[in-house]
Amino acid sequence: MKKLVIANRGEIARRIFRAAKQRNYSVAVISTEEDSDSLVCKEADCILFVSSFLNATEIVNAAKKWGADLLHPGYGFLSENSKFAEQVELAGIAFVGPTPQNMYAMGSKESAKNMAKKCGVPTLNALLSEDLSKLSPSEWQNELKHRNIFSPFLVKASGGGGGRGMRIVDDVLELPNAIKRASEEAKAAFNDGTVFIERYLTAPRHIEIQVFGDGKGGGVFFGERECSLQRRHQKVMEEAPSTHVNKELREKMGRASLSLVKETKYRGAGTLEFLLDENSNFYFLEMNTRLQVEHPVTENAYQIDLVHAQFDLAEGVWPEQFPNPNEFHLLDPKQVSIEARILAEDPRNQFLPTPGRIKLYIEPESSGVRVDSGIIEGARINSNYDSMISKLIVTAPNRALAIEKMSAALENYVILGCTTNLPFLQNIVRHPDFLVGNESTHWIAKELDLLNQKIIPNCLIELVTSKKFRELLVNILNGEIKQSKINNAFSNQAKCLPNLKGLSAEKEFSDFKIIREPENNKFYLLGNSIDSLLSSIKEVKNSYSFNLKKLIFNSNYTKQNRIPFYAKRLNSEVIQINFFGEYLNIKCPFYELSIVNKNHTGSGEICAPMAGKVIEVLIKEGQLVEAGQVLFIVESMKMQLEVKASGNGKVTNVLVEQGKILSGTDIMAMIALD
Incomplete structure (x- = not known):
């Protein structure tokens, strides 16, 4: 039985763990004391405690002491640190990833640019860290002009990824502060504060090429991923294949990528990132010498398993399902796959992180739906790490069906306890631009107001936030109204409801009921008021966003329309409700608390x-x-x-x-x- 150490946490640690167990490995995970309550720590055969996921020496010593045969770094942390990979291999442990030499050559964005130029691959002009250290800030402006690098500029971390250590700068005078901040952020995330400046394209597409090398100069590539949907340089959704890449362009980008694989004798899985301008000219950005967060869309589109392939190569065997690495292969994708990153953040509040404990967690289940998750109900979203909860991946024979699957899966993904980006993602997948593949790295910023609209009609929101609804729901949650009494309890009390306005016509709603599923946090809203509400909805302003009538559950037995929802008390003051993935935080009517202005305008x-x-x-x-x-x-x-x-x-x-x-x-x- 081989012994594997996973030097990571969260979703990717669990993904690697599952593959390792399928191979009958014994698995230990690296963890810190304060992250020891994570799900993967409960699943692993052994936990190896260290002071930090960035402490290479502690990790290697713990793995060696445990008797590890293999170490998988996942992504992030030390996954692209050549010195760490070298320490692992010097300890007699197989590093499941590229060689230290590969990382040294390609793991740094700066050295990768130089290697790409050597191979004749187009790159963007840049002022590298070595140049910045030789010149004083007062000389930067002239040097940037000399290299045809004009505003806006992009300050970029040489190591790592995920948008960390990146700043867009319009004025050259702002560069020193931007470099300082970007360097600090990169140092905290990847233990490497090296940054540089390059030309910034204003509205390109971001295209990735997935490669897998044999470590001898041979290799294969598995098409491209469309990664243009980004916010602050962090990817939000990805898909394979891209709607904008035809077979001819795929071959050109694939051959360029494999030229770097050959030059570096690259080993294992890697991703080459390119920017594509409006004329379909591509420019090499960097190489990620590791698995990507978005690798599942390539796995599903090409029906491969990259983690098992990594383990095969680490054991000295070329993956049986892969083509011959010594010949060029232009493979056709077999399906379309789309991934959405489910994050603990609030898009309607400047995307601020929302760490906390998950009170209710229900993953969507359907054919062609895959969830790679790092949590279960009751788990804690730790403020010391990134905000990812899970990855939702859907796969279908064509893009239209894949989008339909994604839309339905997002509606049925229930997370209560912290705010997530689920409504934001739903607005993306229903937007007309996304439906036709019209996107760029700046598209989200341009459409942000529309993407942050509520996805359910105002008349339903008014009903749910009414005092009577809140009183009834609280009584049910508290067990003060029994299930057997619910059908008789509501009609008279609900007459106290204020007049609610539908979107097209005024309606007075005089009767509604709330039914709770036994021993569950799922509820149904029904009654004459709901029938009237539905009949009043003729057109929603952002009608692409939501079709309430389509989603209503109609009982053949009662002939009543039922709107399903989930609810959970977060604390004595707030109840969180989920309607088809939309969040509503409503105040308990029996709890009075002085309201503090969170902006503190004028309060000091x-x-x-x-x-x-x-x-x-x-x-x-x-x-x-x-x-x-x-x-x-x-x-x-x-x-x-x-x-x-x-x-x-x-x-x-x-x-x-x-x-x-x-x-x-x-x-x-x-x-x-x-």
């Missing part, structure tokens, strides 16, 4: 935007500040956020210091506002 209180860690304190007591001035830098889920002053004033108290752990909306400072 500066509060943390979320749980996290204070990275930098930029003010001191007695200092005068202006509206919009950055006061603190806070890190949460590996992202740095700026806390700014809401108005002009004088700092009277600074209540936190660098390194302080924030539990939530802690008061960080007091300002006497002008």
